[in-house]
Amino acid sequence: MSAAPLSIAVIGAGIGGLSAAVALHRAGFAVDVYEQAPELTEVGGGINMGPNAIRVLRSYGLAAALDRDGVRPQSTHQRRWQDGRTLQQAPLNPRCEELYGAPHMTFHRRDLLAAIATGFPAEHIHLNHRLAGFADQGDRVAAWFDNGARISVDVLVGADGIHSIVRTQLFGEAAPDFAGCVAYRGLVPMDRVAGLGVADGNQSWLGPGGHLVHYPVSGKRLLNFVGWTEHDTWNREDWTDRATIERALAAFADWHPQIRHIIAAADTCFIWALFDRDPLPRWSVGRVTLLGDACHPMYPFMGQGAAQAIEDGAALAACLLAGGDDPAAALHRYEQWRLPRVSRLQAMSRANKIRFHMPDGPQQQARDAEWARATDRSPDALRWLYEHDPAALAEPAAA
Ligand SMILES: Cc1cc2nc3c(=O)[nH]c(=O)nc-3n(C[C@H](O)[C@H](O)[C@H](O)COP(=O)(O)OP(=O)(O)OC[C@H]3O[C@@H](n4cnc5c(N)ncnc54)[C@H](O)[C@@H]3O)c2cc1C
Incomplete structure (x- = not known):
């Protein structure tokens, strides 16, 4: 330079x-x-950080800051919406560290942003x-x-x-394009869902026209959930629109008791529409x-x-x-x-x-059978994604 x-x-x-x-x-x-x-703040609840991102942030000297409130979930578990049957399950930690030199972590967004901010002089943030x-x-x-x-x-x-x-x-x-999808999201104190065994891993529940994901954040003190359901129209895309707990429960009315227990344990629920x-x-x-x-x-x-x-x-x-x-x-x-x-x-x-929102029927059964054979959410199956080093610039491909 x-x-x-x-x-x-x-x-x-x-x-x-x-x-x-x-x-x-x-x-x-x-x-x-x-x-x-x-x-300096991040609205919204939790966020997953794959080992590709954690490795980059650690290379900036942020490992200790990330570890302060970041959680290392042991596994990722995809389950069926009504009966909780396992569709796929794979280890996340310590498997990611072994394979890719960094863990998969989950955070409250606010904690993640605070950890990143420790790497930059505050007087240069305006x-x-x-x-x-x-x-x-x-x-x-x-x-x-x-x-x-x-x-x-x-x-x-x-x-x-x-x-x-x-x-x-x-x-x-x-x-931006509306995805035809809205999310109900909330944070639940872990002691309110202590009996569910949800503090150590990520779980995704897949059903017709929706899915719900939950995982621990903030040193496992909170459980973050985001439940997606399909909607035809939307005219706002604000993270902070409030929904009632009753409305979120109605959106997941016939789903597994664990889902309904988690939603009901939240004090507040936000609704957010999806765009790309x-x-x-x-x-x-x-x-x-x-x-x-x-x-x-x-x-x-x-x-x-x-x-x-x-x-x-x-x-x-x-x-x-x-x-x-x-x-x-x-x-x-x-x-x-x-x-x-x-x-x-x-x-x-x-x-x-x-794939996540298939109605029950032959296509969903084929998807479940495929997942029973090969776990596509396993870190082992995502090598191309997780081992990539964005700073190791390769020569551009010849035109
Ligand atoms: C429900 C949900 C779950 C998600 N889960 C994950 C996940 O698990 N893992 C993952 O990797 N990603 C996840 N994502 C995606 C992730 O949240 C976004 O890709 C990411 O936050 C984008 O970061 P960004 O800094 O590019 O943009 P933003 O977070 O939107 O930040 C933009 C910033 O720019 C500021 N700004 C805007 N306009 C101006 C202006 N004119 N002047 C000055 N400042 C301005 C804003 O105030 C804001 O602070 C999720 C997204 C959603 C919606």
């Missing part, structure tokens, strides 16, 4: 933006993060800064915010989520690029949206380190390196919505 490090503005301090800021800061760049919210627009001037990028602040940097990274202003300015306005977008053909124009949900929002049915955002940050830092003399070329290389992998995961996540 030249004597004066590149100055980089990251727009958005979600899991993607903040972890990219850590990667870029560690690579020696002069990084500032601009977040519209008045505080809260209450909502990006309003930017202009690529060839050798610099100017950007301005709703609060009147203006900046000029070498590179601007839009990590500003599914409604990204940066993406809109680069590629035009386009509404088709893969974009490109993410970068000149000295401006995108990462995370800003460029590849995906259904959470591979548990990889945030994990891929974390990988993006590692790849972006590696590309700028290797080719910082020509930032536009480095950003182009970054998107070329990342696009095939995240597009594949976007497609797999969509396919899982259909």
Whole structure:
């Protein structure tokens, strides 16, 4: 890198933006993060972090911070909605560490964001800064915010989520696609569900037109649940819309008693609608690029949206380190390196919505028989996903 490090503005301090800021800061760049919210916080409940993402975060020196409240579930267990019969079951930990050098972990989102934040100087996070627009001037990028602040940097990274202003300015306005699915989610104190034996593993319950996932978070003090059901229309996509417990119970009316016990044990239940977008053909124009949900929002049915955002940050830092003399070329290389992998995961996540929500009948029976033969959720079966090193840049494939 030249004597004066590149100055980089990251727009958005979600899991993607903040972890990219850590990667870029560690690579020696002069990084500032601009977040519209008045505080650093993640709404929503729990999140799964596959070993591909945990390995990246550990490489930033965050292992101890992650271990503070992160949970290492022993297994993943797919069950049938009505009678609880096992469809698939596979070990997660310590198997992931043995195979991929990092555990599979579950977190409360707030705990994960706090752990990542320990890797970045707080004085370079600018809260209450909502990006309003930017202009690529060839050798610099100017950007301005709703609060009147203006900046000029070498590179601007839009990590500003599914409604990204940066993406809109680069590629035009386009509404995200509603998945026809809403989630009821909640957090339950573990002592209220102590008799269910749910503190040590991830469980997914699959039924006609829906599925429900639960796993421990926050040092096993809480059980996180997210139950998906299909809906025709939706006109909001806010994490924090409240639903009544009664409404969530009605959505899972005939399901296994364990499901209904967990939902009934929550104090509050939120409802959230699911959106994604088709893969974009490109993410970068000149000295401006995108990462995370800003460029590849995906259904959470591979548990990889945030994990891929974390990988993006590692790849972006590696590309700028290797080719910082020509930032536009480095950003182009970054998107070329990342696009095939995240597009594949976007497609797999969509396919899982259909596989997870099959009505009872011949197709569902064929799916169950296939899963009885081969466990596709096992870490052993996901080598291509979990062993990938996003910072080990391979040469771009010949055109
Ligand atoms: C129910 C559910 C479960 C999921 N489970 C998993 C899982 O288990 N594992 C997994 O890996 N992924 C999961 N995901 C996906 C994951 O949550 C997202 O992919 C991830 O949070 C995206 O992070 P991000 O930083 O790209 O975007 P966001 O989290 O949306 O962050 C964007 C940030 O930018 C800020 N911002 C927006 N506009 C501006 C602006 N103009 N100026 C300044 N700041 C701005 C926002 O305030 C926000 O802080 C799940 C998603 C859902 C909905």
